[in-house]
Amino acid sequence: MTLWLTRIIPDPRSREARRDTAGAVDLHHRMMSLFPDHVATDEPRRRLGVLFRTESTPAGDQILLQSAERPDLDRLPTSYGQAVTKTLTPLLDALRPGLHIRYRIAANPIRKPGRATRELYRLKAVVPLQGTAADEWWARQARSCGLDLATLHSSPLDAATGHRRSDQRRIKHDRVLFEGTAAITDADLLRTRLTDGIGKGKAYGCGLLSIAPHRGPQ
Structure with a gap:
């Protein structure tokens, strides 16, 4: 790879x-x-x-x-x-289970409620997540990347916005910065997710997961 x-x-x-x-x-x-x-x-x-x-x-x-x-x-x-x-x-060749890393990702954490829930609570089709809900979203994503989170710090970022050139439709992807430390549980899965990106809005500055070896206290 x-x-x-x-x-x-x-x-x-x-x-x-x-x-x-x-x-x-x-x-x-x-x-x-x-x-x-x-x-x-x-x-x-x-x-x-x-x-x-x-x-x-x-x-x-x-x-x-x-x-x-x-x-x-x-x-x-x-x-x-x-x-x-x-x-x-x-870096990719050095990944192995048990290796401790630092990570950073600006992601677009969202939830897509079912129709009944949307109608009951008058929600939009896509609901951006913040705070604890966003942290829980990233924790689930991290597990699906082959990571076991040790620490997690999050902070809101300005949304990725603009107008598509093809049809002038406005795009908006709310973003949250997640960073911290983790241990690798599945190196092959992590390599795949690093390549593919994570979440929505990958064309507009979301979903790039950056990692580096963590040499500090575990």
């Missing part, structure tokens, strides 16, 4: 970078533009394994892009910012 991780530090002086980071749809199209145009599938994002996440750090904003193919960084506009790509193969 080969995965690539690209770290892009947008230059705030770049108009294109400012536009892309202001909206999830524009950023989706920018990330997809870094790959060949001839991918023969109705789902090029899934075929290319493209997942991304924006983050704010003490040094400024950054974009993390994960993909099954190496992106062509020459396709970024001039003066867009700094970018570097590395392979995740050594």
